Amino acid sequence: MNLLLAAIALLMSGALMSLIAGRRQNLAYTFALTAISGAAFLIAGAVMPLLLHPQTLIASHNWLVPGGTFALSVDPLAAFFLLPIAILPPLAAIYAGAYLKDDGKSRNLAPHWALYALLMASLIMVVMAANVLLFIAAWEIMTISSFFLVSYDHQHSEVREAAWLYLLVAHFGLLLITAFFLLAGSHCGSLNFVDFAPLTQAGPTLTAILFLLALGGFGIKAGLFPFFVWLPAAHPVAPSHVSALMSGLVVNAGLYGVLRAMLLLPPLSALWGAIILTLGLLGALYGIAMAMLQKDVKRCLAYSTVENIGIIFMGIGLGVLATAQQLPVVAALAFAGALLHIWNHTLFKGLLFLGAGTLLHATGTRNLDQMGGLLKRMPQAGLLIIGGSVALAALPPLNGFASEWLIYLGLLHAGVAMSGVSALGISMVLVLFGIVGTLAVVTFTRLIGIALLGEARSPAAAKAHDATPAMLWPMRLLLLGCLLIGLLPQLTLHLLTPVLNQMTPTAVPELNATFAQSGQIGLWGMILCAALIIVALLLTALQRRRPTTPATTWGCGFPRPTARMAYTAESYSGIAHHHLLPQALQPKLSTKRPRSLFPATVQFFQHSQEALLQRCYQPLFSALAERCVRLRWLQQGKQHLYLLYIFICCAGLMLWNILADKGL
Amino acid sequence: MIELSNLILLLVVLINFYTLGTSRLVACIRAVAIQGGLLALLPLVAHGLSLHTLILAFWALLIKAILIPTLLTRTIREVRIHREIEPLVGFVPTLALGALVTSGAFIFANYLPLIAEHRGSLFIPTALATFFSGFLLLMTRRKAITQVVGYLILENGIFIFGILLSEAMPLMVEAGVLLDMLVGIFVMGIVINQISREFSTMNTGRLSALKE
Numbered sequence: 001m002n003l004l005l006a007a008i009a010l011l012m013s014g015a016l017m018s019l020i021a022g023r024r025q026n027l028a029y030t031f032a033l034t035a036i037s038g039a040a041f042l043i044a045g046a047v048m049p050l051l052l053h054p055q056t057l058i059a060s061h062n063w064l065v066p067g068g069t070f071a072l073s074v075d076p077l078a079a080f081f082l083l084p085i086a087i088l089p090p091l092a093a094i095y096a097g098a099y100l101k102d103d104g105k106s107r108n109l110a111p112h113w114a115l116y117a118l119l120m121a122s123l124i125m126v127v128m129a130a131n132v133l134l135f136i137a138a139w140e141i142m143t144i145s146s147f148f149l150v151s152y153d154h155q156h157s158e159v160r161e162a163a164w165l166y167l168l169v170a171h172f173g174l175l176l177i178t179a180f181f182l183l184a185g186s187h188c189g190s191l192n193f194v195d196f197a198p199l200t201q202a203g204p205t206l207t208a209i210l211f212l213l214a215l216g217g218f219g220i221k222a223g224l225f226p227f228f229v230w231l232p233a234a235h236p237v238a239p240s241h242v243s244a245l246m247s248g249l250v251v252n253a254g255l256y257g258v259l260r261a262m263l264l265l266p267p268l269s270a271l272w273g274a275i276i277l278t279l280g281l282l283g284a285l286y287g288i289a290m291a292m293l294q295k296d297v298k299r300c301l302a303y304s305t306v307e308n309i310g311i312i313f314m315g316i317g318l319g320v321l322a323t324a325q326q327l328p329v330v331a332a333l334a335f336a337g338a339l340l341h342i343w344n345h346t347l348f349k350g351l352l353f354l355g356a357g358t359l360l361h362a363t364g365t366r367n368l369d370q371m372g373g374l375l376k377r378m379p380q381a382g383l384l385i386i387g388g389s390v391a392l393a394a395l396p397p398l399n400g401f402a403s404e405w406l407i408y409l410g411l412l413h414a415g416v417a418m419s420g421v422s423a424l425g426i427s428m429v430l431v432l433f434g435i436v437g438t439l440a441v442v443t444f445t446r447l448i449g450i451a452l453l454g455e456a457r458s459p460a461a462a463k464a465h466d467a468t469p470a471m472l473w474p475m476r477l478l479l480l481g482c483l484l485i486g487l488l489p490q491l492t493l494h495l496l497t498p499v500l501n502q503m504t505p506t507a508v509p510e511l512n513a514t515f516a517q518s519g520q521i522g523l524w525g526m527i528l529c530a531a532l533i534i535v536a537l538l539l540t541a542l543q544r545r546r547p548t549t550p551a552t553t554w555g556c557g558f559p560r561p562t563a564r565m566a567y568t569a570e571s572y573s574g575i576a577h578h579h580l581l582p583q584a585l586q587p588k589l590s591t592k593r594p595r596s597l598f599p600a601t602v603q604f605f606q607h608s609q610e611a612l613l614q615r616c617y618q619p620l621f622s623a624l625a626e627r628c629v630r631l632r633w634l635q636q637g638k639q640h641l642y643l644l645y646i647f648i649c650c651a652g653l654m655l656w657n658i659l660a661d662k663g664l
Numbered sequence: 665m666i667e668l669s670n671l672i673l674l675l676v677v678l679i680n681f682y683t684l685g686t687s688r689l690v691a692c693i694r695a696v697a698i699q700g701g702l703l704a705l706l707p708l709v710a711h712g713l714s715l716h717t718l719i720l721a722f723w724a725l726l727i728k729a730i731l732i733p734t735l736l737t738r739t740i741r742e743v744r745i746h747r748e749i750e751p752l753v754g755f756v757p758t759l760a761l762g763a764l765v766t767s768g769a770f771i772f773a774n775y776l777p778l779i780a781e782h783r784g785s786l787f788i789p790t791a792l793a794t795f796f797s798g799f800l801l802l803m804t805r806r807k808a809i810t811q812v813v814g815y816l817i818l819e820n821g822i823f824i825f826g827i828l829l830s831e832a833m834p835l836m837v838e839a840g841v842l843l844d845m846l847v848g849i850f851v852m853g854i855v856i857n858q859i860s861r862e863f864s865t866m867n868t869g870r871l872s873a874l875k876e
Contacts, residue, residue, distance in 0.1 A: 639811075640752055643803045647796075658775050 001057045001074060003046035004082070004128060007039035011121035014039075015114035025104045029097055032113035036093045036120060043086035043124065050079040054498030058130070058194070068133035071192050076498035077263065078127045080339065081256045084346040085127070087481070088248045089120045091474035095354050096241040098470035099361060112152060119145040119245065126253050132181040132191040139177065139253075143170045146250055150238040162233040169220055169230040176217030177257070180210055184264065193264070200266045207265050211272060214261035222254025223309045225283035229613045232290070235302035236366060240357025243298060247305045247353060248346040255312060255342060262320070263502060273321025274425070280317050281429055281436075283310030286612070288439040289580070292446065292573045293587050293608035296366045297356045300447060301349065304392060307436065308345045312338045314433070315407045322414060323504045330414045332500065332507035336518075337406030339496050339503075344399040344485060348391040351478035355385035358471055359451060362464035368450045368569040372457035378466035382452045384475045389444035391482045394437055397525030399485035404437070405521055435580075442576050450569045457563040487525050489518040570606045584611050666785075669709045672702050673790040676820070677766060680797035683817060684762040685755055687747050689809055693736045696816050700728025703820055706827050710787075724823065732816065740809060753804040762797055769793040787828055795821030819843055 014035020021028040050057070054076050061070035074082070093116065100109060122145060125138035147170070151163035185191045187206065188198045202210070220227040231251075235243045262268065287306030294300035315338025322330035358381040359374060360366055375382035391398035411433065415426040456462035485492050493515050501508055570587075577586065587608035594600040634645075679699045683692050704725035707717040740746065751758070769792035782788060798818025802811055822843075 640803045643799065647799050647803065654772075658772075658777075661777055662775075 001046070001059045001072065003042045004074065004124060005059075005072075007042035007046075008121045008124055010035050010042065011039045011117045011124075015117040015121070018110050018113040018117070022110050023108055025109055028110040028113050029104075032117050033090075033093050033097065035117050037090040039120065039124075040086040040090040043082055046074075047079045047082045047086065050074060050076060051083070051495045051498060054501070060130075060192075063131075063134070065133055067191055069131050069192060070134060071130040071194065072128045072134075073130035073193065074128055075502065077256070077259060077502055080342075080496065080499045081127045081252055082124065084252060084343060085120065085123050085249060088346055088350045088478075089116075089245060091477055092241040092244050092350065092354065095357070095471050095474040096239070098468045099239065099241060099357055112149070115145045115148050116242075116245075119149060119250075123249055123253060127256055130193040132185055132193075136174070136178060136181065140174065142250065142253060143167070143174065146242075146246060149242045150234050150246070152239050152242065153237065156237075159237040162230075162237045166230040166234040169227070173217045173220030173227075176213050176220070178217075180213035180217055180261070183213065184210055196264050199264050202266055204269075207268070211261065211265055211268065214265075215258060215276070218254045218257030218261065219279075220254070222251050222258065222313075223283070223306050224254075224313060225279045225286065225306075225310065226612065226616075228283065228287075228306045228309070229610065229617060231306055232299055232302040232610060233613075235305065235353075236296050236298035240298070240353050240360060243301070243356075244350040244353035247302065248350040251305060251309060252342060252346065255309070258316070259503070262316075267323065268320050270321050270324035273317050273319070273324055275317070276313055276320060277317030277429065280310045280313030280315075281432055283307070283313065284436045285310070285432060286585075288436050288443060289577070289585060290608065290610075292439055292443045293577060293606075295368050295569050295608075297359060297368055297371075297447065297451065298353065298366055300368075300443065301352055301356055304352075304440070304443065305345075305349060307440065308341065308349065308392075311404065311407065311433075311436070312341050312345070314338075314429070315341060315403075315410070318407065318410050318414060319504060322410070323506065325418070326506070327414060327417050328504070328507040328510045329513070330410050330417065331504040332510040332513075333406050333410035333413060335500050335503050335507070336493055336496060336511075337403050337410060339499055340399075340406065340485070340489065340492060341403035343492070344391070344403050344482070347478050347481045347485070348388050348398070348400060351388040351475055351482065352385065352392060354471070354475050354478070355381060355388055358467040358475075359385070361467065361471075363458070363460045365458070365460060368447070370458035371451040371461045372454045372563055372566065373452075374456075374461060374464055375452040377456075377461075377464040380472050381467045381475070384472065384479055385452065386448055387479045387482070388475075389448050391479075391486070393440045393444040395441070396521070397483070397486045397528045399482045399489075401525075402486055402489040402518060402521050406518065408433070409517065439576065439580075442573060446569060446572045450567070450572060454566045455563045457566075487522050487529070489522050490515045493518055570604075584615060669706065670786050672705060672709065673786040673824070675702055676824070677790055677793055680766070680794055680817065681759065681762055683801060683813065684797060685759045687751075687755060689740055689746055689807070689813075690737065692810065692813050693733050693740070696813050696820075697729050697733035699817070699820055700733070701725060703823055704729060706824065710827055728816070728820070728823075736809060736812065745807060745809060751805050751810075758800060758804050762800055765796040765800060766793040769796060782828060787824060791821050791824035793821075794818075794824060797821075 014031050017031040017035070018028040021031055056073060056075040059072045061072075063070040096116075100112070103109065119142060122138050122142040126135065126142055129135035129138050144167075147163055147167045150166055151159055153159045154163070181191075183206075184196060184199055187202065188196050190196075199210075215224070216227065220230075223231045231247075235247055238246060284307045287303045287308075287310055291300045291303035291307060294303060315334045318334035319331050319338060322328070322334055356366070358378065359371060362374070362378055362381075363371055365371070375386075387398070391400045394400035394404040408430070411426055411430045415423050415430060418426060456464075493511075497508075497511060500511060587606045590603075590605045590607075592601070592603040594602060676699055679695045679702075682695050686692055686695075704721045707720045707724070711717045753761070770789040773789040773792060776788060778788065795818055798814050798816070798821055801814030801817060803814075805811060805814065
């Protein structure tokens with residue numbers, strides 16, 4: 001516990017020092033980096049023992065805020081979410097030093113580093129807080145510091161709009177979270193999580209209301225299906241290392257909230273499990289379908305975050321369903337899959353956002369159609385991106401496969417164990433989950449193929465340079481993490497045991513069987529790796545024995561392949577989306593076809609829209625705004641009148657309070 | 665001791681009326697300075713001598729009675745405003761409203777669910793009356809300076825309330841003193857920006873141009 005507090009103190013002082021260093025860029029960066037990496041070591045040192053020998057640390061200090069105590073608690077669930085915080089931020093900070101080097105010449109980066117350290121500190125605090133006020137304060141610091149980090153390039157209106165959308169949506173979520181905690185607190189008569197025990201005896205209606213509030217509030221942060229609209233807007237415009245943090249950790253904070261709420265509430269019924277499962281599945285389908293359409297690399301990754309969060313929620317939903325129906329094997333598999341996928345997502349999404357950053361850094365654009373042929377020019381970064389994509393598309397032997405495999409197994413077991421309509425439903429889910437996997441492969445072969453292979457599609461791409469070692473090493477380490485989890489999932493699952501124990505206590509005896517099954521994946525993964533290495537060695541040996549001379553492919557008609565002959569990002573996914581997507585999600589096309597017999601200029605534009613935002617939320621809110629225009633007379637622009645409003649409001653509240661006390 | 669604190673509190677209420685009724689800004693500021701000085705005595709009188717009350721009294725005296733009034737006087741000198749002309753609500757009606765609000769506060773305080781030792785003391789009604797007088801001043805005057813004065817009086821009301829709690833929740837009271845610093849920054853803002861040297865544009869009414 002003290003190590004964690006020391007980490008927070010270190011981060012805060014690091015933030016302060018880098019602010020003091022101000023314009024001395026290197027000094028500011030050194031302070032921030034030292035604090036961040038020091039804190040990371042402290043967290044790792046504090047958390048690993050907790051995961052190996054499960055126990056709950058509790059500390060409570062006086063806090064001068066009315067109604068608040070500085071209550072902290074680190075149970076296995078918190079430890080589980082703390083570990084990624086020890087891994088991603090220092091790596092992304094090392095990367096960011098090189099990534100922002102050019103910017104540092106023209107602007108002051110000290111506030112950026114300070115906010116970065118602050119974000120990390122608030123992430124730690126959110127996970128540790130065991131008091132409602134402390135939690136909400138940390139949550140708010142997290143939102144605000146990430147808002148400022150996202151609006152790094154605030155001179156562009158696109159960035160400002162995205163940041164505002166994020167802030168707005170995040171605060172709507174905060175509203176729901178506050179409602180959740182206050183309702184829970186008033187039911188238990190205390191604002192400390194320790195005293196929330198009466199909540200486990202809450203009636204079904206109260207449980208339903210509380211869980212809906214929590215799912216909505218935390219789901220907004222996590223990017224749960226109907227609430228994720230801020231993700232595809234905010235992730236692309238943030239600097240890449242910030243996107244990595246947002247997608248890898250801030251989203252996790254939302255997941256933590258949902259899981260924490262589940263622990264505080266009585267065991268949820270099977271219906272809730274089915275609802276979460278459905279929302280997760282819809283999110284996964286929607287996310288990956290939209291990811292497939294995006295021209296913007298980072299927007300594509302942001303939608304892929306929606307997909308992965310969907311998969312995690314599928315695992316959680318299935319786990320809840322199975323726990324309610326007394327299927328411990330399924331529950332163990334589903335929760336293990338979901339939890340492992342949380343870690344995996346942090347690793348590979350961090351890796352890919354950093355990778356997308358190297359592409360952006362090298363070519364100056366996020367548009368896939370202006371990249372091309374980058375594997376030749378930046379082989380190191382290119383290979384790392386391919387590795388990350390393999391993990392993200394859930395292909396063996398990397399980690400994405402291991403966790404999704406567990407969820408698949410859970411679904412299969414559930415399908416066998418259940419009967420009637422529920423079995424049918426589960427098998428539908430299984431099929432749709434398969435489609436998600438396929439689309440993920442399409443999405444990431446497209447990303448690699450269009451960005452890295454072929455010919456350069458723009459002069460900028462032709463002049464691209466490989467990333468510097470400071471940018472490559474963090475990515476290498478992340479890929480190494482992906483590979484290790486992919487090859488040795490049983491060891492990772494061993495770390496998850498205490499958390500699983502918390503989430504579904506009945507499933508504990510089944511855990512060993514789960515591990516044994518995952519061990520097999522690792523084994524097959526190793527065999528696959530070995531096979532790949534052997535084939536590669538054989539091929540090299542063959543090539544050495546019979547050297548080949550490079551020549552133009554058939555000189556006939558195509559002496560010089562140009563980018564115009566290659567598939568574009570749109571055409572690659574065209575086949576899939578024309579046949580698969582419903583009308584509402586189809587991208588907007590504008591074409592200009594030749595009308596006469598003779599060849600003429602042909603144009604074709606494809607623009608994918610955020611259907612949910614544009615078709616649902618924007619009409620809803622503009623309709624609301626129109627209704628509210630009638631209240632416009634309240635806004636007179638006179639300060640005195642506003643003061644009068646405040647006065648009337650305060651006086652009214654006081655009177656009401658008194659009258660309520662008298663029982664009138 | 666109770667007589668002394670009651671005397672101070674009554675003086676505070678009288679000063680409220682004075683500020684509501686006067687049009688001279690300098691007098692207004694002086695009145696608020698005196699009120700601040702009186703309030704600085706209150707923690708000592710109410711809770712006896714201790715390190716905490718001494719610190720509280722010292723800061724209150726420094727900020728409420730000396731620092732902010734000095735800043736305000738200097739501002740007045742620089743922008744050359746001496747009178748509040750054409751308030752939104754006239755002086756006599758404001759005074760009447762003030763009397764109404766004060767008596768309302770005294771009646772209202774009887775209905776509050778207080779602990780036994782606070783029942784019947786003048787602290788709560790005075791706090792409420794001061795609070796409402798400050799609000800009244802904020803609502804009825806146009807000049808930014810008078811508004812700052814109104815804000816200060818409102819703040820004083822909260823401070824009186826806070827003194828009752830200074831044992832239980834020291835942070836709240838100290839935060840209240842810090843709020844005064846905010847006023848100080850307000851004043852500095854007026855000085856630095858010098859909304860204008862002109863007489864007419866010191867009206868906060870001009871702020872309505874900020875409406876979309």
